[in-house]
Amino acid sequence: MKAVENAMTADFLRSAYGGESMAHMRYLIWGELADKEGFPNIGRLFRAIAYAEQAHADNHFKVLGQQKGDFSVTSGGNFGVGDTVANLQGGIDGELHEIEQMYPVYLETARFQKEKGAERAFHYALEAEKIHAKLFKEAQDYAKEGKDMPLDTVYVCPVCGYTEVGGPVDVCPVCGAKHTVFKAFEK
Ligand SMILES: [Fe+2]
Numbered sequence: 001m002k003a004v005e006n007a008m009t010a011d012f013l014r015s016a017y018g019g020e021s022m023a024h025m026r027y028l029i030w031g032e033l034a035d036k037e038g039f040p041n042i043g044r045l046f047r048a049i050a051y052a053e054q055a056h057a058d059n060h061f062k063v064l065g066q067q068k069g070d071f072s073v074t075s076g077g078n079f080g081v082g083d084t085v086a087n088l089q090g091g092i093d094g095e096l097h098e099i100e101q102m103y104p105v106y107l108e109t110a111r112f113q114k115e116k117g118a119e120r121a122f123h124y125a126l127e128a129e130k131i132h133a134k135l136f137k138e139a140q141d142y143a144k145e146g147k148d149m150p151l152d153t154v155y156v157c158p159v160c161g162y163t164e165v166g167g168p169v170d171v172c173p174v175c176g177a178k179h180t181v182f183k184a185f186e187k
């Protein structure tokens with residue numbers, strides 16, 4: 001990916017990097033809490049999605065290229081240690097914010113500024129977050145009944161964060177990576 005040249009897109013990449021980094025850590029924390037609450041599959045779902053957010057942070061960081069100096073980075077992110085139903089709501093809210101507001105705006109800005117690398121990184125994240133919101137909602141429906149979700153192996157594309165339950169697909173439908181590179185989160 002070519003390094004970013006325009007300041008506005010660079011700001012958005014740094015903010016998105018911060019947001020994805022926090023989401024990665026937050027999902028690991030919530031995953032551990034889900035395990036303790038007796039929902040190992042929901043815990044595993046959190047860990048798989050945490051890995052996808054890491055892939056997004058990785059892309060944003062790399063597109064920024066080499067930059068001198070320190071930056072203060074402002075990123076949205078929710079906080080809270082609740083029960084698994086509440087933590088999944090945090091996940092749903094965060095993903096929906098990314099899907100409905102953050103990434104569409106960032107993506108349009110990258111396009112406007114002809115920042116191809118950033119455009120790709122934002123597109124990858126946006127597509128994965130749509131799947132994440134859906135999976136968290138499914139998990140929450142079970143957790144509300146006091147049940148763990150039934151969950152096959154979760155496969156995550158390390159290139160774009162595309163997340164597939166019960167795959168793997170031959171080729172990543174978002175970025176075209178071969179399934180052999182997917183990371184599997186097995187029972
Ligand atoms: Fe996500």
Ligand SMILES: [Fe+2]
Pocket residue numbers: 157158159160161162172173174175176177
């Ligand atoms: Fe992919």
